[in-house]
Each structure stands twice: as C-alpha cells, then as structure tokens.
Amino acid sequence: MKSPVYLNALRAFEASARHGSFVEAAAELHVTAPAVGQLVRGLEEWIGAPLFYRTATGKTRLMPTEAANRALPDIREGLDRLSLGLERLKEGSAGRVLTVTVSPAFAAKWLLPRIERFQARVPDVDIRLDTSLKLADYAAQGIDIGVRYGAGDWPGLVSEELMEEEVFPVCSPTLRASLELQQPDELAACTLIHDVSVDPSSGFFTWDAWFKTVGFTQTTQPRGLTINNSAAVLQAAIDGRGVALARSILAHDDLAAGRLVRLFPDRSAASPLAYYVTYRPDFAGLPRLAAFRDWLFEEALAERPRSE
Numbered sequence: 001m002k003s004p005v006y007l008n009a010l011r012a013f014e015a016s017a018r019h020g021s022f023v024e025a026a027a028e029l030h031v032t033a034p035a036v037g038q039l040v041r042g043l044e045e046w047i048g049a050p051l052f053y054r055t056a057t058g059k060t061r062l063m064p065t066e067a068a069n070r071a072l073p074d075i076r077e078g079l080d081r082l083s084l085g086l087e088r089l090k091e092g093s094a095g096r097v098l099t100v101t102v103s104p105a106f107a108a109k110w111l112l113p114r115i116e117r118f119q120a121r122v123p124d125v126d127i128r129l130d131t132s133l134k135l136a137d138y139a140a141q142g143i144d145i146g147v148r149y150g151a152g153d154w155p156g157l158v159s160e161e162l163m164e165e166e167v168f169p170v171c172s173p174t175l176r177a178s179l180e181l182q183q184p185d186e187l188a189a190c191t192l193i194h195d196v197s198v199d200p201s202s203g204f205f206t207w208d209a210w211f212k213t214v215g216f217t218q219t220t221q222p223r224g225l226t227i228n229n230s231a232a233v234l235q236a237a238i239d240g241r242g243v244a245l246a247r248s249i250l251a252h253d254d255l256a257a258g259r260l261v262r263l264f265p266d267r268s269a270a271s272p273l274a275y276y277v278t279y280r281p282d283f284a285g286l287p288r289l290a291a292f293r294d295w296l297f298e299e300a301l302a303e304r305p306r307s308e
Helices: 003-019 022-029 033-047 066-090 104-111 115-121 173-178 184-189 207-213 230-238 248-256 287-303
Strands: 052-054 062-064 096-102 125-131 145-150 158-163 166-171 192-195 225-227 243-247 274-279
Touching: 003 022, 003 033, 003 062, 003 066, 022 033, 062 066, 096 104, 096 287, 104 125, 104 145, 104 230, 104 248, 115 125, 115 287, 125 287, 145 287, 158 287, 166 207, 166 230, 166 248, 184 207, 192 230, 225 230, 230 243, 230 248, 243 248, 274 287
Parallel strands: 096 125, 096 145, 192 225, 192 243
Antiparallel strands: 052 062, 145 274, 158 274, 166 243
16 A cells, blocks of 8 residues: 555544544545545555444444554554644745634634734734534644633643633613613513523533522523524624623623623623633644734733722
8 A cells, every 4th residue: 555545544544433434534534435435445455454343324334343443542643743743844834824713603702803913913824713613623623723612621632721701691782771670580581592502511601500690599481582602692682682691701892892781790600611722732832823822812811800
C-alpha cells in the first residue's frame, strides 16, 4: 500500500471506528461512503485481518475488533501528531487560517461584534468560524481553538475559564412599560420565552430554576415560545414576544444599547456554567492560536464589572 493511500486508509478506519458507520465517516472526510469502505477493505487486506464486525441493523453498523480497539489509541495519536506537524509547516506560510468553534448564539451576540478588533491587531490571520450546538471533535474537524459553554471539563482539551455569567429576566422597553410587576413571582403570569438550547441536566438555568433561586417554588408552564437558540431567544424578547431569561454575556450589548431592559435588577442568579477557551494541549504554542487566546481574555477583562 503506497504512503498516501495508507494515510487515507488510516483516516478512513479511525473515522469509521469513531462513528460506527462508513456513511458518517464519509460525511466527515468529504468523500463517498463506498470510497471509505474501499479504503478500509484495502487496509484489512494489507493487514490480513478484519478490522470491524459488520452488523446488518442498529445505529452502529461497525464494531471494531479487539485488535482494532487496541490499535486505535496509537493511530489517533499519530494522526494528531501529523496534524500538528502540518500546522507547524503552515506557520511559515503567508496565508494562515485559524479555525474557531463557537455556538451560533455566542458567535452572533459576542464574538462577531468584536472580531474586527482582533483582525485589526493580527491582520495576517484569517478566522474561519465553525458554529454549531454540537461539540466539535477538534482533531477530526481541524479545530484550532474554541469557546465552549459548560462546567469546564472536556477530555483531551485544555480549558481556561473566560467569563462567568449571571441569569436574569429581560424584555423590551415597550413591553416593560405595559407590565405592572412588583414581585418576581408575578412573572409566572407573563408570556415567558424558554431557552432549550442546552440540556438542563448540565446545570443550565431554566425558568423553574430561576424562580426557585429567588424563592418562588411554583412550577411554570412553557407558555409562549420555546426556542433552541439563545440568540433567537433574545431577539424574540427584543421584538416584544415575551419575557426571556437572559444570560448576561449574550445580553450585554442589547442591554447597553437599550434594546432590552433588565427586570428586578436586585434579583439575580449566578450560573454554574461559564465560558471556557478550549484547545488541544499540543497546539498551545501555535502563535496564531496564542494571539487569539490572549485577545479573548483581554476582551473579557475589559467587560468585567469593576468593583468599587
């Protein structure tokens, strides 16, 4: 097996083992499923042994053999090291691309309004944004750095806390003028906008959790809108569709511009989740990654409330 084919076969094998499917591996590698299958079969012929048990039904059609499972950690490490080596080579080239993964809401509400400042500082680095609610596989998808929202524990990645946040209700100025609210529990009678973009079991604040935090224990009902994008939740509130439970980082600019107003400013809840800068340990020394990381922390520090 020639070297380029050998490398492609290893990538096809690793992706197929991770996904349990030639079809999903093909989507990741941007080739056809038959091409992935052919590469894997060629590797099996070269080795002289099967790499998968094939099943006719079920979500996972491919199950790695015992020998394949033993070899996968070394193969993945080798592919990661190769990826890093190629990144080192690209450091000397004129056109440098930094691939950044963030959620769609964080991109729209925080990163994109500020990204011009990074581009002005480091004009020879081009940003490629990968926006998704799903957690990216940094090695498989060529991700350099990301900002993730959670508890800070992602295996295989360095995670550095970037920003904590508060959670509080907001609405449009027009809606606020029409509401006669004296106590937080009166919000239960309003049309509430529910954010379902993050699994509540992770600690993500729901309306019920916020009401309990401020001392109101009655369970609310999902009246009005239920939306799986935090940026769209805020936009619905701006449009006067109801009262949203805002995350302070995402709502920062809308509050500053007067598009949203905060209700009951003396009542707040600290989120157990935060924003973290994440990257693979081996990539920490890449200059373009370090420049972007440092810029993120400077931006976050500039917006942090200063104590009296």
